[in-house]
Amino acid sequence: MHIRRSHDEIAANRARYEEHQRQGLNATPKALPGKSDKPAASIAEDRIIHREIIPGGWYWSTRVKANEVLRISLDQGLSTLSLIAWNAADTTERLNLPDTVKVQWTTGLAKGRVIFSDMGRVMFSIVEDSCGAHDVLVGGSTASSNAKKYAGANGPALRNTRDNFVLLATKAGLDKRDIPAALALFAPVRVDADGKFHWKPELVQQGDYVDLRADMDMIVGFSNCPHPLDPNPVYAPNPVTVTRIEASAPSADDLCRTATPEAVRGFENNAFAAL
Amino acid sequence: MTQFVQTSSARTLTNAVQDHYIPAEAPFSTVVKKGQILRIEDSYGQQAIDTLFYNAQDFSERYSSQDTMREQGAAYISTGTKIISSEGRVMAVMTADTCGRHDTSAGACSCESNTVRFGHYTKYLHACRDNFVLEVSKHGMSKRDVVPNINFFMNVPIEPSGEMTIVDGISAPGDYVELKAEMDLLLVISNCPQINNPCNGFDPTPVRVLVWEGEDA
Ligand SMILES: [Zn+2]
Numbered sequence: 442m443h444i445r446r447s448h449d450e451i452a453a454n455r456a457r458y459e460e461h462q463r464q465g466l467n468a469t470p471k472a473l474p475g476k477s478d479k480p481a482a483s484i485a486e487d488r489i490i491h492r493e494i495i496p497g498g499w500y501w502s503t504r505v506k507a508n509e510v511l512r513i514s515l516d517q518g519l520s521t522l523s524l525i526a527w528n529a530a531d532t533t534e535r536l537n538l539p540d541t542v543k544v545q546w547t548t549g550l551a552k553g554r555v556i557f558s559d560m561g562r563v564m565f566s567i568v569e570d571s572c573g574a575h576d577v578l579v580g581g582s583t584a585s586s587n588a589k590k591y592a593g594a595n596g597p598a599l600r601n602t603r604d605n606f607v608l609l610a611t612k613a614g615l616d617k618r619d620i621p622a623a624l625a626l627f628a629p630v631r632v633d634a635d636g637k638f639h640w641k642p643e644l645v646q647q648g649d650y651v652d653l654r655a656d657m658d659m660i661v662g663f664s665n666c667p668h669p670l671d672p673n674p675v676y677a678p679n680p681v682t683v684t685r686i687e688a689s690a691p692s693a694d695d696l697c698r699t700a701t702p703e704a705v706r707g708f709e710n711n712a713f714a715a716l
Numbered sequence: 717m718t719q720f721v722q723t724s725s726a727r728t729l730t731n732a733v734q735d736h737y738i739p740a741e742a743p744f745s746t747v748v749k750k751g752q753i754l755r756i757e758d759s760y761g762q763q764a765i766d767t768l769f770y771n772a773q774d775f776s777e778r779y780s781s782q783d784t785m786r787e788q789g790a791a792y793i794s795t796g797t798k799i800i801s802s803e804g805r806v807m808a809v810m811t812a813d814t815c816g817r818h819d820t821s822a823g824a825c826s827c828e829s830n831t832v833r834f835g836h837y838t839k840y841l842h843a844c845r846d847n848f849v850l851e852v853s854k855h856g857m858s859k860r861d862v863v864p865n866i867n868f869f870m871n872v873p874i875e876p877s878g879e880m881t882i883v884d885g886i887s888a889p890g891d892y893v894e895l896k897a898e899m900d901l902l903l904v905i906s907n908c909p910q911i912n913n914p915c916n917g918f919d920p921t922p923v924r925v926l927v928w929e930g931e932d933a
Contacts, residue, residue: 446911446919454911454918461834462881532860539781539823539864542880544832548821549878559845559859561828578791578821580782585804603804617802622782622864632874636792638785669786706832 464702465546472700473553477569481514481650488687495522495665497678498598500605502613502662504529505655508688510568513626513663514650518679521668523581523602523623526564527615529658534560535621538577544703548632550575553700555656555707556624562714563707564659566697569652574644576628579670581606586669591676599676605664613660626651628668640670654697656711718759718890723812727753727928734927740920741909743847745854747772748901751930753811756868756905757892760921762885764870764908766824766844768852768863769799769807772900775857777803781820781864791874793818793866799895802863807901812894815887819872822882823864824848825910834912847906855902867908868893870915884914896930 490509495501497520505511513522528534537559542548544557551573556565581602582590591599606620629644655661665681667673691698698708720729729735733752738744740763748754756765771777783800785791793799794816799808826845830838848862869887874880905925911918 451918455914457834458913458918466879466881533858535860537823537829537864539821540826540829540832543822543882544829546881547878548874548880557829557832559826559828559862561826561830561832578782579786583783583804586786603802616776618776619860620802622780631876631878632791633876636790636874638789638791703832706836709836710828710831 473551474696475552476573477552477571479571479648481512481569481571484512484684484686490685490687492682492684494680494682495663496680497665498600500609500662500664501683502609502660503685504658504660505685506658506688507655508690509655510686511653511655511661512650512684512686513653514682515627515647515679516682518647519627519645520665520678520681521628521671522626522681523664523666524626524661525606525621525623526659526661527619528558529660532615532619532660534558535619536564536624538622538624542577545701548577549573550577553696555697555704557707561707562710563656563704566654566656567651568654568697569650572627572645572649574627574629574641576625576630576668578632579630579638579668580623580625581664582666582669590669594676600666602664602666605666606662609662625668628670630670638670640672654691718757721890721892723894724931726931732926732928734925736925738905738907738923738925740907740922741842742907743851744905744907744925745851746903746925748897748903748927750897750900752897753928753930754808754895754897754903755892755926757890757924757926758815758869758887759889759924761887761889761891762917763887763921763923764885764910764915765868765923766906766908767866767868768848768904770902770904771801771807772902775855775861775902777801777805778861778863779807779865781866784820791821793820806898808895808897810893811896812892815869815891815893817869817871817886818893819867819870820864821874821880822867822870822872824906825908830912838912841911842909844906844908844910848904851904851906867915882913882915884917
């Protein structure tokens with residue numbers, strides 16, 4: 442059974458979509474601020490809840506509370522840090538990258554953008570970002586991607602992101618069914634006109650950093666393994682520093698909460714869920 | 717219905733082992749055995765067909781969009797594309813594609829993301845995530861098993877700048893893809909009900925699913 446919608450109904454829906462599309466593609470990116478200054482502003486010692494240096498190849502997970510900030514910094518050289526997250530109160534709610542990119546009309550995450558869960562709520566705000574070169578499409582490495590890339594040298598010493606996430610999910614009482622598609626921070630992947638992926642090493646440097654504000658209480662998992670598209674033939678991830686910083690309430694004119702109509706509505710969903 | 721296209725002497729309408737009509741906006745699932753050929757037909761054109769695959773023997777192994785994109789080295793999928801699982805194995809290979817444009821970056825529509833994309837007043841509209849949750853529930857799975865999917869026939873160009881937007885589909889009535897199953901698969905489809913963007917021309921239509929025995933079986 443199929444009842445065709447009326448021409449008028451289709452035309453009205455199309456007009457509405459095209460207006461959203463016009464605003465999303467044209468108005469919004471111009472309002473975003475560009476890259477954060479380097480070096481990163483220092484953090485007062487009494488505001489640091491914890492600092493973890495994740496060695497190359499390893500994983501770490503932590504709980505965060507709403508409004509705390511995670512500073513992720515390449516202060517010991519280049520690396521890619523993959524990230525996944527669950528709502529601490531209901532782990533069936535998790536990071537959703539397809540929604541994150543679709544809702545914001547871009548695969549390019551940078552300062553001013555937000556990261557959505559599968560329930561239409563904001564998990565993180567990117568409050569600072571000195572490089573804007575992250576990958577939402579390809580995600581992390583696996584045992585087989587390592588085996589292909591580091592031929593003859595594969596083995597337990599060449600740890601991979603998939604296995605790291607299985608480990609950290611399991612230790613959090615979850616399992617591999619709970620692992621969402623991963624955000625790869627400091628992975629300068631770009632897509633050409635044919636859809637092919639390219640690695641743009643000039644977009645990331647030592648000293649780059651990202652400040653992610655948690656917008657709900659979460660379990661956050663990290664894996665510090667080379668990105669599968671990183672052309673370096675040597676497996677050489679450097680340590681990555683994650684600093685968990687005390688919460689302070691965002692101001693009324695907070696950039697990430699106000700930059701786009703989509704973010705405004707996402708935060709309205711957060712506020713309603715918190716009632 | 718559209719004209720049947722015979723892509724092989726062994727594949728006729730009469731010897732198909734499965735032939736399903738999926739109404740506009742509806743969910744669907746079936747098992748496709750290793751070696752069988754699956755055809756998903758966009759019967760009326762410009763319809764997004766949101767699709768997930770699970771290993772029929774072990775549902776914890778399922779479609780992985782990121783592994784599939786990495787394996788292709790590209791964001792789009794077409795003839796020759798290997799559909800890769802969360803365990804890094806080939807689930808299926810796309811053996812034919814008359815359309816040439818399918819998305820696996822933009823995921824499924826949901827009541828919740830619709831509120832963010834289009835406004836809170838779009839919350840009470842039927843959406844793919846609800847279709848997926850209902851359909852996987854029949855197989856003992858839940859929302860946590862609903863992963864980023866393939867959108868057959870959905871047109872989502874990604875610009876070098878990262879800019880990404882859903883635009884009018886280019887599929888014509890009767891366009892189809894064929895995939896050869898490389899393991900026993902549970903196929904789960906949400907025939908997208910989205911009327912807020914042009915993934916189905918704002919007018920969802922029925923689709924068809926056919927399955928044949930493989931020729932080398
Ligand atoms: Zn949909």
